[in-house]
Amino acid sequence: MTDPSSHLSRTADAYDAMAVPYAAIDRTDLNGPSLDGAFLAAFADRIRSTGGGPVAELGCGPGPVTARLRDLGLDAYGVDLSPVMIDLARKTYPDLRFEVGSMDALELAAGGTAGIVSWYSVIHVPPRELPPYFAEFRRVLAPGGTLLLAFFESEGDPVTVFDHRVTPAYRWPIDELARLAADAGFTEIGRMLREPYEGERYRRGHLLMRSGPAAPVTV
Template sequence: MDESDWLADTRTSYDTVAADYADLLRDALAEEPFQRGILALFAELARARGSGPIADVGCGPGRLTGHLHRLGLDAFGVDLSPAMIEVARRDHPGLRFEVGTMTCLDLADESLTGLLAWFSLIHVPDAEVPTVLAEFHRVLRPGGVVLLGFHAGDGSRLKTEGYGGHPMRVYVHRRPPERVAGWLAAAGFTVEAEMAHHPAPGVEGGFVFAHR
């Protein structure tokens, strides 16, 4: 599968599920104290770098963009799916949302204080991850903080249905935190922490903090 194939499949899949995805996950963070704590740490680290914009890359319907805004950050969202961006603008009318791809961000060099990619790298093939992380490094200013959240583990599966039973065609990639940390280091980041979260039997999330 080449780059255009996986990007097109991801865009179409999330356009299809956007409305139900937003409804199903709108209040999910209220049930996730560990995730709220991780996001609060990200916000504290970002504020320590000084003022400046924070990008939520792969923002979906903007629920975490809104959460970061409530934590006092100048947050905006970017997502590949126009339908997701439409929902985000509807649900968070005071915030900025843009259609874009993490493989080629429409952002100036060294323009961000922080960048969040919350379970949005999970559909990026291994071969494309260095391109994405190079973009993250480019748009972050020196000292800027990045937080990656992802499905931990190993292996990939093709997801053909989700979020209200709608058809999808996206590969979901699981990666151990140490592999993601290694990719970040290779892209020029300084890794600060690797974390694993086990919210349910057989379910594992990974989180890596780093800075440029």
């Protein structure tokens, strides 16, 4: 049973309470020629180029990113802490699979997942508690599997807590988040930083990583 005082319970309860207005946020930019959409497409290209397989969006919310991954040709499904979010996702995208679950204790076989997308979901994990999440991602990914992280970047500051619209979250220096993932056995493939769009407060960071050491260089 989840400790009601833990950040997991607080996050799930907060997203349950805000699920309907949160689901109404416009995310059509993911489907067009946006930088965020381009990074999702790059993730999809890598999954296809490495043989395909199931892809998990962890912290899927009401499901638009999972649906976009499906539209990009991937065998995608979603996992989220919030039962209300999962209910909304199932109603909105009845052809896709969505399950209630926690990113740090996935009910998935070791090495059976081709890719993981964490789209602004690890932002709610207290910094000291984040390494086990990366270890769990590494456990379920196949050798050479792909991890995509999207997060709020701290713009030169240390890890910084901020007043996210749903529940407190953390902004990360991109180098620090990449280092934590590397400590868990991931190798960076690429990164992107973009400045805030109109109406956004903070710079956005994206990291594309593979499970395992860097591939050998061939000449």
